[in-house]
Amino acid sequence: MATDKPKLAMYWAAACGGCEISLANMHEAILELDRDFDFVFCPCFLDTKKKDLEAMPDGSIRLTLFNGSLRTEENLEMARLLRKKSQLLVAFGSCAVSGGVPALANQRSRDELLSRVYLEAPGTVNPDRLFPRVLSQVPEGELTLPEFLDRIPSLKDAVPVEYLMPGCPPEPERILAVLRLVASGEALPDPGTVLGCSATRAVCDECTREKRDQAAPALVRSSEALPEPGWCLVEQGVPCLGMATKGGCGALCPAVQMPCSGCYGPLDPDGDAGGAGIAALSGAVAAPVDHGAGEAQLVARSRATVAAVADPLGTFYRYTLSDCLIGERDQEVVK
Amino acid sequence: MTMRYPRTAVILCACSGIISEKIDWTRVETLLADHPSRPLFRQDQLACGSDELDGLCRWLQEVKAERVVVAACSPREHQATFRGLLSRAGINPWFLQLVNVREQGAWVTEDAAAATLKATRLIRGALERVNRHRPLAARSIPVHTRVAVVGAGPAGMQAALTLARAGREVVLIEKEPMIGGLPVRYDELFPNLECGPCLLEPVMGELLHGPESEQVTLLTLSEVTAVKGSFGNWILSVRQKPRFVDVEACIGCMICQEVCPERRQNGWNRAGELAAIGVPFAGALPNLPHLDTASCRKFRGEPCEICSAECPVEGALDFEAQERELELEVGAIVLATGAEERPTLPAGFAGRDLMSAYSFERLIATNGATGGDLVKADGSAPVSLVLVQCAGSLDAGHTPYCSGVCCREALKLAHLAAAKVEGLTVTRLIKEQSVPGLEAGRQLHNDHAAVVRYGRFDALSLEEGPAGRVLKTGEGTEVPADMVVFLNPVLPGAGTAQVAELLELPRDGAGFLGQLHTLAESCAAPLRGVYLAGSCRGPGDVREAFATGTAAAGLALSALVPGRDLVIEPEVATVRPEACAGCRTCLKLCPYRAIEWDDAARMARVNDLLCRGCGTCVAGCPSAAIDGLGFTRDMLRAEIKGVLS
Known part of the structure; x- marks a missing residue:
């Protein structure tokens, strides 16, 4: 049924589905979506197909919320197609903004990844060493699979993007705010900026946990600690990245005893999320009162402190490996 | 969007x-000719030369330069020169970017072509950076020129006197009732057996009633309890305990001490007794008695006012005196809080006539408990004396370092003891020996004590033998030990720990105060406006105390000149209020305590009087909420991009 309402699309690339759940979590406000938009494409919720999308005129979709990482050639193809069809393409969720969890694989080569998944992973039995192939000949004809990309780029590095909406996932309130803003026809902020979130300070600004100006004796994993409610997690040794992470979420995780894992990304748009995260913990651990410790002692102590972070990459770069200074391993150097 | 580059x-x-x-340089000009800023080049033979500077000044004015890049030597060498050039040419001095093509280019890059390309890249970075520079200006604020000196030992007294001689007002704060520190209690000082009180009395006299004493406010029985502010404008809270004696009225006759019926232990001598009112030893200055409320009968509720009744001066005793809280405004603080000896015995060691070197010094001092006689607790003269050196030093279980002064003290004590008791057998037990210097070498040469090397301090033991008591080393050597003196390591005094806490000063492995630089700036604390004198810096002798007292005073004098305002460098860190979430990471990181928490605004603030622009907080702020003026992220990124493009 043709309408003159602005068209809305939502797409998941390599994604977990959490972003769609967040949209559904708008509850009755979803009726507002239906009132103000013509929801034309969303594989999770709607039955429209890629061919329907291709049939639409270029630029006919007012707003596309693109979530998930660009893991395969298909993801990339959909990104290009939606780019063409959309007036406003939004990198929606941390995967689209800066790679997300799937981009942690950027630290490994394509061959290493495939070999790990199809040969070495516990429980894998593959005596014929079969790998997925782009093209397979079977008696019934040709079967194709999308190509597995060498690395996951952020959406904005693959196609031009108007806005970013970080979050894992972006909260329903923020989705609603963006839908209302676009539906209202009001002036939109400068392209390239974050949409729906005006916070200029870190998560700590919204966090109600109390600072006591204490340093923890050591870092602890959140699974090992039962932090005292109401008291800053970092001061209790839990590596919370709230101080290194853009706010706007309402400090949801620390409110329920979970350390901030950094899904809104760093505050400095050109900065390095992991570097900021490490800086956040730089004053967290109390230096023992052993003035004048030797260099070897200091090195050993720093190592022991850092060793408490079991997975540094996953802790400090959980959402940002497509979009940070350290990037990925230089495959040439690795070879 | 194309950016308009200023004329560079x-x-x-x-x-x-x-x-x-x-x-x-001609090749560099060619390579950079098409830079979008269209730079105006001028090659110079020696840009820092005064004639050249005149020419450069005229040229900058002619070409109406808005930004200036100088490709020359290290900023350490000539940044100030070229900033001055910009000032003269009417350009804000912070519109300069100095590129170090000498130390980082010509001197280190072998190949001439490579060096030329390197210089080109560095200048390209500077061109991108300098157009982002913002005008900055040094600020100036008035300062207090008064100086507080904490601790009235030789170092503190010397600092106070040096400052007073320069016409400065000084507040000298001492926690004891008397001044002079440790050496005033030593009869003779190494290496030349000079009389300690004789050396220090003229100094103390000058402080108390010399021509400069007008400049000096002496606060005895006083301790610093809080410190606020910063270089040039410190506010010290000082608590002064009552002496119960009117310092103006008292004539120092000490009749009160003679008539006082009460006795207490003399902690200063670590031996003998002392009246509840009086001075701990003859010659203590200022020559004023001090009443100890813990032992005084009147303060224990008994009807005793004998001292007051016998005092020849009406009203000199004031039992109603109260503790005073003072607030002092000063521009600089000299810390001379000293060191102390902490008596330590080997594990399981017990017995008669065992003492530390300080107790021994007081024992043989003519104004000590025995009037200078070297006697044992039973009143008889010892037949043998062991001086245990390195007593707890060079020992992982006790104190790892060598104090560097005890060997010379042991040589002195051996000499003095032998002179006091005829036929005394003296043994020096050593782990290592450190006796530097010509005079001390002479002392070592004239030493007649037997020397025995030992290994572990805690392996030493005492045994009663047929010929009297012996001290046995872990190696099995036995030495006659009628009396044993331990030369314990020199440790920071309790006052040193206290001021370090108040000022949040770093301390070294032993707890001594950290220095701005251990070689070049050893009399300055890392906190601006705090200077260090004497053995709060580390174990030292009297000579070092005087020298560093003079040095610390010199630093305070050169930092705070009357009529000269404090110039505050503009390249400081600044917190962007809209970005600071109040995580307080920077407060922990700042080595200069320059960042304060503003509780009302819920944000960190940089005190630009204290900030030295080191950039630690800029790099450390997890929220990127702090910018270093003159070194903003934007400038640094532009410079890096320029170098790499």
Whole structure:
């Protein structure tokens, strides 16, 4: 049924589905979506197909919320197609903004990844060493699979993007705010900026946990600690990245005893999320009162402190490996 | 969007050939000619020369330069020169970017072509950076020129006197009732057996009633309890305990001490007794008695006012005196809180006539408990004496370092003891021996004590033998030990720990106060406006105390000059209020305590009087909420991009 309402699309690339759940979590406000938009494409919720999308005129979709990482050639193809069809393409969720969890694989080569998944992973039995192939000949004809990309780029590095909406996932309130803003026809902020979130300070600004100006004796994993409610997690040794992470979420995780894992990304748009995260913990651990410790002692102590972070990459770069200074391993150097 | 580049002048210095023998400036000009800022070049033989500077000044004015890049030597060498040049040319001095093509180019890059390309890249970075510079200006604020000196030992007294001689007002704060520190209690000082009180009395006299004493406010029985503010404008809270004696009225006759019926232990002598009112030893200055409320009968509720009744001066005793809280405004603080000896015995060691070197010094002092007689607790003279050196030093279980002064003290004590008791057998037990210097070497040469080397301090033991008591080393050597004196390591005094806490000063492995630089700036604390004198810096002798007292005073004098305002460098860190979430990471990181928490605004604030622009907080702020003026992220990124493009 043709309408003159602005068209809305939502797409998941390599994604977990959490972003769609967040949209559904708008509850009755979803009726507002239906009132103000013509929801034309969303594989999770709607039955429209890629061919329907291709049939639409270029630029006919007012707003596309693109979530998930660009893991395969298909993801990339959909990104290009939606780019063409959309007036406003939004990198929606941390995967689209800066790679997300799937981009942690950027630290490994394509061959290493495939070999790990199809040969070495516990429980894998593959005596014929079969790998997925782009093209397979079977008696019934040709079967194709999308190509597995060498690395996951952020959406904005693959196609031009108007806005970013970080979050894992972006909260329903923020989705609603963006839908209302676009539906209202009001002036939109400068392209390239974050949409729906005006916070200029870190998560700590919204966090109600109390600072006591204490340093923890050591870092602890959140699974090992039962932090005292109401008291800053970092001061209790839990590596919370709230101080290194853009706010706007309402400090949801620390409110329920979970350390901030950094899904809104760093505050400095050109900065390095992991570097900021490490800086956040730089004053967290109390230096023992052993003035004048030797260099070897200091090195050993720093190592022991850092060793408490079991997975540094996953802790400090959980959402940002497509979009940070350290990037990925230089495959040439690795070879 | 194309950016408008300001008109940028680029001065290419040959450094009289030192730079130009490697770097081809004409080639650099060609390579940079198409830079979008359209730089205006000028090659110079020696840009820092005074004639050249005149020419450069005229040129900058002629070309109406808005930004200036100078490709020459290290900013340490001539940044101030070229900032001055910009000032003269009417350009804000912070519109300069100095590119170090000498130390980082011509001197280190072998190949001339490579050096030329390197210089080109560095200048390209500077061109991108300098157009982002913002005008900055040094600020100036008035300062207090009064100086507080904490601790009235030789170092503190010397600092106070040096400052007073320069006409400065000084507040000298001492926690004891008397001044002079430790050496005033030593009869003789190494290496030349000079009389300690004789050396120090003129100094103390000058402080108390010399021509400069007008400048000095002496606060005895006083301790610093809080410190606020910063260099030039400190506010010290000082608590002064009552002496119960009117310092103006008292004539120092000490009749009160003679008539006082009460006795207490003399902690200063670590032996003998002392009246509840009086001085701990003859010659203590200021010559004023001090009443100890813990032992005084009147303060224990008994009807005793004998001292007051016998005092020849009406009203000199004031039992109603109260503790005073003072607030002092000063521009600089000299810490001379000293060191102390902490008596330590080997594990499981017990017995008669065992003492530390300080107790021994007081025992043999003519104004000590025995009037200078070297006697044992039973009143008889010892037949043998062991001086245990390195007593707890060079020992992982006790104190790892060598105090560097005890060997010379042991040599002195051995000499003095032998002179006091005829036929005394003296043994020096050593782990290592450190006796530097010509005079001390002479002392060592004249030493007649037997010397025995030992290994572990805690392996020492005492045994009663047929010929009297012996001290046995872990190696099995036995030495006659009728009396044993331990030369324990020199440790920071309790006052040193206290001021370090108040000022949040770093301390070294032993707890001594950290220095701005251990070689070049050893009399300055890392906190601006705090200077260090004497053995709060580390174990030292009287000579060092006087020298560092003079040095610390000199630093305070040169930092705070009357009529000269404090110039505050503008390249400080600044917190962007809209970005600070109040995580307080920077407060922990700042080595200069320059960041304060503003509880009302819920954000960190940089005190630009204290900030030295080191950039630690800029790099450390997890929220990127702090910018270093003159070194913003934007500037640094532009510079890096320029270098790499």
